[in-house]
Amino acid sequence: MVAAPPELSASALPLSGLLTQASTLARAQVMERLGQEPWAQGGNLRPACIGAMHCIAAFGPLSQRQISEVLGLDPSDIVTVIDILEAHGLMERRRDPADRRRYSLLLTEKGREGQKALVRIADEAVETILAPLDAVEREAFRDMLSRIVTHHRQL
């Protein structure tokens, strides 16, 4: 016996590390479920794709710039995200007639169907990740996390 077997005292770990691991876990949960969807097979769907789909479903047609702002991702990375969704026939790029620099992104027929599956996937992933929390805590956790992110974005 060398040193006391350090019983995973994660409560003493730096917050940065805990957040990184939680984000890795969440990503893995989403990716695993995306990989099991038969209609999404062979695709390159990522968590950000679900976010983009959700944006359009919730706000109606948006530009890529607007999606990047809502999701908090770099505009250059949104290009790939929309490419993937378009390759799956879930989303469509139309030029905005009022401002022809922008796209007016909207869901296809298949996109509106697929969105239901994506919501289910996201919900299942969240349920797995937040398993050790009760219903009240889950709500509180999500709220706090949301406040943290939005707070640091107004700079």
Next chain:
Amino acid sequence: MVAAPPELSASALPLSGLLTQASTLARAQVMERLGQEPWAQGGNLRPACIGAMHCIAAFGPLSQRQISEVLGLDPSDIVTVIDILEAHGLMERRRDPADRRRYSLLLTEKGREGQKALVRIADEAVETILAPLDAVEREAFRDMLSRIVTHHRQL
């Protein structure tokens, strides 16, 4: 005016994305402060270095394998972390006489001093990140996050 300017409804975003952004924010806060420390200048100190220092300070001499388990990082990545800390003269690799495969990692004189600065850096970073939460919420958030990570590690 094209579409309703979607006022950052981060509460509607996938949890995965929120966690990723929070972890990015936390990492940036720590890195920024590490870069300002004069004694750590030119080094490659990362958040994981603080975690490793904290482990040794809290549990006494450990092996790299043990640190990887506590921090939840891959053993192969710990090599670089300890390399950096050794280059800064903060930590020392000694062979464990009882099992010469292992190292018995311990803090140097300078390491015990520097550890205080690292704790301060981590605390300041946490304070900045959790700014929108009150004291009770911060405690709760940390506790929930800790439970989430530990829960998914026992598999």
Next chain:
DNA sequence: CCTATATCAGATCGACTGACATCT
């Protein structure tokens, strides 16, 4: 012989930067 520890090389992926063409 099989396992554990530490190490290294490389693959992969996400976040970010800078340059550019197009359009307002």
Next chain:
DNA sequence: CAGATGTCAGTCTATCTGATATAG
């Protein structure tokens, strides 16, 4: 002209895999 939008190339970092040498 300046500024906004989308696109592309490339960098940087973190994470993970596989192979190897050494020790139990």
